[in-house]
Amino acid sequence: xxxxxxxxxxxxxxxxxxxxxxxxxxxxxxxxxxxxxxxxxxxxxxxxxxxxxxxxxxxxxxxxxxxxxxxxxxxxxxxxxxxxxxxxxxxxxxxxxxxxxxxxxxxxxxxxxxxxxxxxxxxxxxxxxxxxxxxxxxxxxxxxxxxxxxxxxxxxxxxxxxxxxxxxxxxxxxxxxxxxxxxxxxxxxxxxxxxxxxxxxxxxxxxxxx
Numbered sequence: 499x500x501x502x503x504x505x506x507x508x509x510x511x512x513x514x515x516x517x518x519x520x521x522x523x524x525x526x527x528x529x530x531x532x533x534x535x536x537x538x539x540x541x542x543x544x545x546x547x548x549x550x551x552x553x554x555x556x557x558x559x560x561x562x563x564x565x566x567x568x569x570x571x572x573x574x575x576x577x578x579x580x581x582x583x584x585x586x587x588x589x590x591x592x593x594x595x596x597x598x599x600x601x602x603x604x605x606x607x608x609x610x611x612x613x614x615x616x617x618x619x620x621x622x623x624x625x626x627x628x629x630x631x632x633x634x635x636x637x638x639x640x641x642x643x644x645x646x647x648x649x650x651x652x653x654x655x656x657x658x659x660x661x662x663x664x665x666x667x668x669x670x671x672x673x674x675x676x677x678x679x680x681x682x683x684x685x686x687x688x689x690x691x692x693x694x695x696x697x698x699x700x701x702x703x704x705x706x707x708x
Contacts, residue, residue, distance in 0.1 A: 537561060539667050548690035550697075550705045555682055556667070563664040565657045567621075567682060569650040571689060574643040574704040575599065575633070583700075584638070592638045599701060602694040603631045603648060610692045611685065615652075620665060620681045623653035643707055648689070654678065 540556030552572045557564035577583070577595055584591045607629040616624050628651040634644050655661050665678040689695065697703050 541667075541669055543686065546686065546690055548695060550703045551690050551695055552705065553686055553690070555686070561668070562666045563656050564667050564678075565654055567652045567654060567667060567678070569648075569652070569682065569686060569689075571648040571650075571695075573646055573695070574707055575637070575646050575701040576643045576704065577637060578700050578702055580638075592636055595637050595700070596635065598699075599633060599637060599646075600631065602699045602701070603646070604629075606648070606689055606692045606694065607650070610688050614684060614688060618681070620655050620678055621652045621685075622655055623657065626653050627651060643704055645707070650685075650689075652682075652685070 537560075538556065538558045539561040540554055543553040543555065546553055550573055554570045555567060557567050559565055583595065587594045615621055615627065618624070621627070628649075630649040631646070632649070633646040637644050654665060656664055666675055667678055667682075668674050668676060669679045693699055694701065695703055
């Protein structure tokens with residue numbers, strides 16, 4: 499079912515050891531040209547529907563034929579009904595609320611993404627995908643919002659040496675095949691539409707710290 503981890507690690511570093519769902523999508527491109535023949539690519543999505551989430555997608559590999567794609571979601575959380583819950587759970591509150599956040603975040607991969615990723619032509623390696631959540635060990639440390647990130651690494655059909663057709667990470671219609679990019683946007687859309695990222699769980703979601 500994929501690899502679940504909660505650790506302070508960026509997926510890019512980890513990998514080293516409708517037109518399209520957002521019409522007229524505005525993207526900011528970062529390209530690593532240290533290897534001119536195999537530059538990576540990072541795209542910052544700016545027009546997603548959920549305005550409380552920052553999203554970046556990209557690859558550290560050859561953008562013309564990437565084996566893996568990373569998706570990074572960042573946001574800030576605050577505990578709902580904090581006083582009521584702290585009285586209800588007493589000394590167990592810190593452990594309870596941290597466990598609840600981890601559970602709600604993991605439900606995104608286990609529930610929201612199961613249908614699209616468990617049988618996907620462009621991302622066919624469901625059990626090899628890597629899903630990492632990162633947040634503080636004690637959400638109740640102070641009255642401030644807490645930073646959270648979700649890093650998802652997806653293995654693409656390009657990993658299959660028998661597959662003759664190669665799929666680039668391309669977001670511009672004039673520059674070629676958009677199939678991989680459009681499929682990534684479906685995944686992004688599902689994550690951003692999840693209950694927790696829309697504040698329907700035990701947490702309020704914010705784009706910024708204050």
